[in-house]
Amino acid sequence: xxxxxxxxxxxxxxxxxxxxxxxxxxxxxxxxxxxxxxxxxxxxxxxxxxxxxxxxxxxxxxxxxxxxxxxxxxxxxxxxxxxxxxxxxxxxxxxxxxxxxxxxxxxxxxxxxxxxxxxxxxxxxxxxxxxxxxxxxxxxxxxxxxxxxxxxxxxxxxxxxxxxxxxxxxxxxxxxxxxxxxxxxxxxxxxxxxxxxxxxxxxxxxxxxxxxxxxxxxxxxxxxxxxxxxxxxxxxxxxxxxxxxxxxxxxxxxxxxxxxxxxxxxxxxxxxxxxxxxxxxxxx
Numbered sequence: 001x002x003x004x005x006x007x008x009x010x011x012x013x014x015x016x017x018x019x020x021x022x023x024x025x026x027x028x029x030x031x032x033x034x035x036x037x038x039x040x041x042x043x044x045x046x047x048x049x050x051x052x053x054x055x056x057x058x059x060x061x062x063x064x065x066x067x068x069x070x071x072x073x074x075x076x077x078x079x080x081x082x083x084x085x086x087x088x089x090x091x092x093x094x095x096x097x098x099x100x101x102x103x104x105x106x107x108x109x110x111x112x113x114x115x116x117x118x119x120x121x122x123x124x125x126x127x128x129x130x131x132x133x134x135x136x137x138x139x140x141x142x143x144x145x146x147x148x149x150x151x152x153x154x155x156x157x158x159x160x161x162x163x164x165x166x167x168x169x170x171x172x173x174x175x176x177x178x179x180x181x182x183x184x185x186x187x188x189x190x191x192x193x194x195x196x197x198x199x200x201x202x203x204x205x206x207x208x209x210x211x212x213x214x215x216x217x218x219x220x221x222x223x224x225x226x227x228x229x230x231x232x233x234x235x236x237x238x239x240x241x242x243x244x245x246x247x248x249x250x251x252x253x254x255x256x257x258x259x260x261x262x263x264x265x266x267x268x269x270x271x272x273x274x275x276x277x278x279x280x281x282x283x284x
Contacts, residue, residue, distance in 0.1 A: 019216060022233040023057045029081040030239035036079070039064060039241075057219050057231075061242055066229055069244040072196075076238065084237040087197045092135065095190040095206065100160040103129055105136035105144075106170075108198040123147075126155045133187070135163035137170035142177060145184040158187045167201075167245065168194040193265075196243075197235035202265055207257040210264035220265060222251050228265060 028051060030036035040046050043063040045054075054060050072079060089110040092102065099114055103126055107119045118125045126134075136144065141164055147153035162181055164173045178189050193202040193211055201218035202211035213220055219231040226248045232240035249267040256264060 019057060019233065020054065022216070023060070023219075023231075024051050024054060026231075026233060026236060026239050026241070027051050027054075027060075029084055029236040030241060032081045032083075033239060034078045035075065036239060036241065057233075058221075061219065061221065061231060064242055066223065066242045066244060069246055072240075072243045079238050079240075081237060081239055086237055087199055087234055090199055093192070093200060093203060094133075095161055095163065095188075095204070100132045101130065102133040102135060102160075103131035105134065105140055106165060106198075123153060126153075130156050132156075132158055133160040133162070134158060134185075135192075136165065138164045138166050138173045138177065139171035141181060142171075145180055148184055158185045161187050162189045164189060164191050165200075166191055166193050167247070168196045168198065170194060172247075195230065195232045195235060196238055196240055197232060199232070199234045201230070201232070205256065205258040205260060209256065210252065210266040212256065212260055212262045212264055213251075215262065220251055220263070222249075226250065226268060 027040065027045060028048075031040055031046065037046070044050055045060070045063070087108075089108060092099065092104060092109050092112065092115055094100070094102070099112070102115050103122070104115060104117050105119070105122050107117065109115070109117055111117055116125070116129050116131070118129075134141070134144070141162060144153060148155065162185055164177075164181070166173050173189075173191050181189050188206075188208075190208075191204040191211060192200050195201045195218060199217055200214065202213045202220075204211050217232070217234050219233065221229040221231075221242065223229060223244075228245050228247045228249055228251070229242045230240055230245050231242055247265070247267060249265055252264045252266055255261045
């Protein structure tokens with residue numbers, strides 16, 4: 001007997017009103033910056049009345065120019081909105097239905113049962129904690145794998161997964177990096193992309209075919225050169241409006257094999273001009 005399994009696409013997501021309200025908050029913060037102020041005025045978005053009349057995130061973004069990543073990095077202070085505070089801590093999103101004993105080697109996440117945040121001295125902390133899963137920036141995972149292979153780092157064998165944080169100065173995850181991590185730890189690798197404020201804005205599911213976007217936190221656009229532009233709906237301190245990511249690819253809207261209907265970022269080979277985001281972060 002042959003059994004045919006069909007996935008049903010989930011249509012759940014943030015309400016349009018919530019998403020639009022967050023976008024308007026970001027625009028109000030952007031009005032207070034030296035760089036965005038003139039851009040918004042030229043687009044007819046320089047007043048509170050103009051922002052109140054906005055009824056679409058995507059249509060409004062079309063009225064604004066794109067910003068190169070190098071400019072955003074080099075003139076970071078000019079993009080800062082005075083008086084804005086950093087984002088609140090976020091809950092860790094496990095790629096599994098449950099959250100195993102997980103060590104997160106990055107700040108910005110909420111402590112939770114079975115989840116340990118290790119920002120300092122994580123080399124010794126990993127051994128003591130006995131994590132069965134690890135989440136860390138991509139470049140940190142590379143260092144960790146190299147240390148384990150050389151015998152400089154001792155830790156219990158992982159049993160569940162590795163989450164690699166990319167974007168926002170945390171490095172990128174190439175196929176060779178995935179192979180390195182699998183060879184060292186023998187567990188599945190999942191990518192979670194962060195915005196410049198450290199919030200997770202896209203994540204990889206068990207189908208491993210692109211990154212599901214989080215529409216309540218970010219908007220993505222694809223340029224004619226296939227670079228993906230990012231607009232954050234959460235970063236009020238450094239408003240991010242149509243900023244280049246140096247990530248080339250496409251945005252697909254068809255249902256994923258996992259059953260999630262959220263749009264997905266499908267990465268293509270990086271351009272030769274691309275510099276690692278970890279190196280760019282030093283310019284901030």
